[in-house]
Amino acid sequence: MPSIWQRHPRYVVFVALVLFSTFYLLNPYQSTIPLDSYAAYIRDNDLPAKILRAEQVYTKVIDNRKQLIRKFGPTPHDVLMFPPDKDPWPAYTVWSFFPPSFHCPHEMERIGALGDGGKWTCGMSRLEHKPDCIIYTFGMNYETSFEAEMLERTRHCQVWGYDYRSNSFGSHIKSNYRAHFLPYGLANFDAHEASNKDKLYTLKTLLELNKHDHIDVLKIDIEGWEFEVLKQILEPYIASGEPLPFGQLLVEIHTWEKKFEDFLPWWEMLEAAGLRPFMTEVNLVYQNYNRGKDTDLAEYSFINIKGNNIFISDPPASSTEPNVI
Template sequence: MAAAVWNRHPKYAILVVVAILTTVYLLVPYSGPVNTARYDIVTRGADLVSRIQQSHDIYDRLLKNRKGLIKKFGPNPADIALFPPDVAPWPPYTVWDFFPAAFNCPHEIERHGALGDGGKWVCGLSRVQDKPDCIVYSFGINLESSFEAEILKYTKHCQIWGYDFSVKSFGPEIPSNQLHRTHFHAYGLGGEDKHGPNDSPPMYTLETLMRENGHTHIDLLKIDIEGWEFDTLTTLIKPYATSGLPLPFGQLQLEIHIWDKTFAQYLTWWETLEAAGLRPFWTEPNLVYQNYNKKKGTADLAEYSFLNVKGSNVFISDKHYGKESGHPHQPPARD
């Protein structure tokens, strides 16, 4: 009976065969090369401009609120404790409450790397997933490279330069087939160059390393240098603040170690970052450190992620998005 139907209506038989083959094709798992791209929707154009402007408006309100909070608990910065003591009147704040991550990232936000210590929050990795000249610098490896491994996994062309004088290589998280996209040196990041034959460990400024590597712009800059971030970033920012040029990186992932600082010192340093165009879009306390710092009892470490809102980097502008050209922000000469 069925054979007779096929004989009388061969075109139906062909349609059935095509339908079966199509179904099998769709249901069988694809075993070809894995596409690392994971971001199908990318913010751009007028929508990007309007989102950034809205974020500026929100952050401006935050700046006014900070002044009000300082006046309330100060009234001068020198009068404010980083962490108020457990005595009356128990003022309800810590230093971190004055510096919330109030700038909204205009793209997707995702944590890359391990949960717990090691991962970092990134704004808009989609903007560099196909960027041919994507550059990443990572200072402070400590044999834990889950962050760097994920950046390599979810981008096609990003090259990563890693620096840490306490170890000899990236951590084991980076697969062997991606090592050709990494470059490691046992150097430290500092506020001045000290890498002569008698200097141990060798210390380099960011400007010197960029010049030696032939770079004028960094897309993602990760810094975890155990308290040296204050002098290092102050020195780095100074010539750019003087010249008015944008900082030579699009985004900064930074662990802040507030040891031995006063509120007034920290406020001055933080306002230097803001004046240079850095806006925090994410923060979290380092609770791993806090768990092992119970005797002191203060939350001295915090992770911050900043967006550079000056210039035309790929996270805030379409000027370079999808193009192979680099960014023309040559670091200015130091005084």
């Protein structure tokens, strides 16, 4: 009896085509994008590629900053923080030189209260189920809507709050075993003996006391002390080449009495440590009560692109946490 292949040759051809197409499509070495298509040149679908692309964009911004300094300087010594409104009229402020042009590779959102208190963040969803999530926050002065929302939205985050002007978190946080408050101040030196009225600690000392080796989010609002404090924190890591022990920095910058020639190297120090600004918000609430004066205060949010923190590196696939859909 003739086989089915002899009786239906067209069927044989059809089966062969199906098998060939299947092997072709399932071949892991076969690109599904034609090489002559512009899509073949797009390589920023994964997290490391997105970080690299954002860094390329930010490098261009640094070059543009140098050009702007030459235009209005021509040296940093000649650049004014907030030029007077008179001829020749320079259309800039200090904030024009430092745009938040690094692209956040995740969702970007404002956590906490609208107006004063809330902070712009990048990828907070990556902390929702992180088992060793740590948040440090300094200078809250009872405005703790950011801290309260982070506690509410995460399963494991431990929030460590410090403020020597307060004796507790604000009313946003009731009783929560993951919230830890201490009436300490963040400084660039340690001064917490019995004779010290205000107990001041360096970040390094607090990490040692708490037995922490990383911080996912570091939030700082210490009324101008951020310049000395961040210098003390960052310089050892820049010298050693080691990555900073935190993934994001949310800081309010107070430029009171600052000169551009001093502010510029401080900012470049942040960049050398791996910090990249992805969002800023000039403090218009402060400006509303200080009309006619300089716009001295601005909130900046930075992501740390060095190391393997949760915002630039995916966690191991063998996580013990259940899958969440």
